[in-house]
Amino acid sequence: MKRSLDSDQYTLQDGANIAVVGGGPTGSFFSIFALKMAKMIGREITVTIFEPKDFTKDGPGGCNRCGGIISELLVQTLAVEGINLPDTVVRKGINSYRLHTNQGSVFIATPSLEKTIATVYRGGGPKGTLGQDMESFDHFLLNQAIHEGAVHKTFRVDRIDFRNGRPLLFSKNVEIMQADLVVGAFGVNSSSGKIFEGLGFGYREPSNVTAAIAEISMDEDVVVGRFGNSIQLFLLPDKGIKFGAMIPKGPYVTLCILGTDVGARTVDDFVSKPVVRAVLPESVPYRIACRCLPKMNVGAPKKPFTNRVVLCGDAGSTRLFKDGLGAAYIMGKAAAKTAVFEGVGAHNFKRNYLPVYNGIVFDNYFGRFLYFVIDRYRKTTILTKAMLKVVEKEQRDPKNGKILSSILWDMFTGNERYKNVFLKSVKIKMHIDMWEGLIKSLIGENR
Ligand SMILES: Cc1cc2nc3c(=O)[nH]c(=O)nc-3n(C[C@H](O)[C@H](O)[C@H](O)COP(=O)(O)OP(=O)(O)OC[C@H]3O[C@@H](n4cnc5c(N)ncnc54)[C@H](O)[C@@H]3O)c2cc1C
Structure with missing residues (x-):
């Protein structure tokens, strides 16, 4: 009985207002999917994105600073979702890596020839690039959200209170909106996390490193x-x-x-x-x-939601050292699905959003282990040499399994979860090849 009352109280009804704090990829993905899903079930909701940055501006002011690599998997997933990255957004298609070490370098071609990584800019581009006929990824996505029906306001949200159990948003001490749900998609490059910490439900800003x-x-x-x-x-x-x-x-x-x-x-x-x-x-x-x-999230907060508040993307959990944009898509969509189909209560997010959130947290444990191993390889000369030998052999011989090449490819692109990379890394054949490479390197050293 209690649950059905809660469900009613926290179900988004016609006319519900959602405030999205941050119009980077996570905020835009959330908005696109929330609006699409609401339309699917015939519910009329309003989504307002608060984002003060102008993503058409050149230099750091218009940019959500990152490498701008979009994995093959994300390019294809977005296409399936009807979000096709136009040529004006993609700066270059990438089909290979050259891996450089102190012991030499090796070429690694994409394991699958039909797939290509896209590179993009997150803002108008480096200083001085204005006027070129190109668009930033964040501007494109924000426009997609607006196209779905989102309203973009350029306020910076600087305070949130609760009135009658519903969040109230402020900018420069002026009340700007009362919402049925607030989505925190503000990343890690501002002090906005403090606003949500101040709500007292246990959210703490993610731990981060500087890049x-x-x-x-x-x-x-x-x-x-x-x-x-x-x-x-x-x-x-x-x-x-x-x-x-x-x-x-x-x-x-x-x-x-x-x-x-x-x-x-x-x-x-x-x-x-x-x-x-x-x-x-x-x-x-x-x-x-x-x-x-810029800062980079390396540790997800334990409590990413409460009643009518959910944290997503870099402000919540993201993939360690890679594919933050893929994680923005996964988490933005998972939060939208929960809000629209289940409700915006803490119990709804716990049941439907938390498992996806924790899936990324769990996967990062495999990532940490793999980076530990790669650190040993890059810091130990003989292991670096053995790694290069194996990759060279794999790249030369098309019949070869290319296990190490594909592990290295997947480690540094968003193509695979870390767990799947880990599972590849325990394949016996790769270890036999590594031992062979190690012995050859040792023999080479002793000559
Ligand atoms: C060096 C580096 C390289 C990276 N390279 C890649 C890569 O190649 N590929 C990849 O997939 N990922 C990469 N990432 C990760 C990626 O940048 C992030 O995961 C991604 O930007 C997260 O998106 P987001 O929307 O959650 O946060 P953000 O992109 O940080 O967007 C947050 C938005 O919120 C706005 N905002 C903040 N506070 C407020 C407020 N109070 N009111 C209103 N708006 C607010 C900000 O202006 C900003 O636009 C990299 C990260 C770093 C640091």
């Missing part, structure tokens, strides 16, 4: 000639840096450095390393057009 991004400007022909359709991935034995990646995008290359000890000097130190310098052009000039130090 570094730099946009390296070059002549477009140079980018095409040196980078082609490949991402350059660096696994170097540096303390505090998990990996670095250079992602070609027209006349720019986006450099992303991820790790646990990244700061203001990291980009300059990184590009001065011989292995990295060898990838950049020697004779033609390049310059760093813009740079930033």
Whole structure:
């Protein structure tokens, strides 16, 4: 009896108002799906997205700073959902990696030729790119949400109270909306988490690390000639840096450095390393057009919801060190499905949203283990050499299983869950190949 009363109280009725705090990918995905699903069951709801950023602006001001890699899986999933990334959004299709280590480099082609990774910008592009006939991913998605019927307001929400059991949102001390549900999709790059911590239901901002991004400007022909359709991935034995990646995008290359000890000097130190310098052009000039130090979620909060409030995307749980955009899609859609079909009470989110949320948290345990193993490989010369030997052999021989190549591919793209990468990594054949590679490297060392 109690449950059906709760269900009525927390079921979204015609005329329900949803406030979405943050119009990045998570906020837009939530809005697109909430509106689509409400239409499916003939319910009229209003979704208002509060997002102060202008995603058409160049430089960090218009940008939700990231590498902008969209996995093959996400490109295809979005297409199935009717969200086709237009050519004006995709800066480049990626079909291969070159993995660089201190012991040499190796080429890894996409395990499946029909699939291609897309690279995008999250804002108007690096400083000075205005006026080009391109659109940012976040602008495109926000427009898709508006197309579905969402209302976009440029307020920054800075306070939330409850009145008569319903959340009340404020901006600059002015009441802007009373909502039936507030969706926190504000990421980790602002102090907005404090607003939700202040609601007292146990939410804590996700633990995070600082990452570094730099946009390296070059002549477009140079980018095409040196980078082609490949991402350059660096696994170097540096303390505090998990990996670095250079992602070609027209006349720019986006450099992303991820790790646990990244700061203001990291980009300059990184590009001065011989292995990295060898990838950049020697004779033609390049310059760093813009740079930033965004935060990255590395630990999900335990309590991501209460009655009429749910936290999603980077503000909640996301994939460790990769595929934040894929996680934004999964979590935004899961929250929308719960809100529209089940209700907006804590018990609804616990039953229907939490399992998806915890699925990502659980998968990240496998991710942590895999990064631990990769750290051993990149820091131990003989293991790095053995890894290169196995990948070289796999890439040379098309009949070969390409297990290690596909593990490395999947580790750094959003294509696979970490659990599936882990399951590939326990295949006996790969270990036999690794031992062979290790022995060959040892013999090579002793000669
Ligand atoms: C260095 C780096 C590289 C990355 N590379 C990739 C990659 O290549 N591929 C990938 O899939 N993922 C990548 N990610 C992860 C990805 O950027 C995030 O997972 C993704 O942006 C999360 O989306 P979101 O909508 O949850 O948060 P965000 O993108 O951070 O969006 C939050 C939005 O909320 C708005 N906001 C904040 N506070 C308020 C407020 N109070 N009121 C109103 N609006 C507010 C902000 O303006 C912002 O637009 C990377 C991350 C980092 C740090």
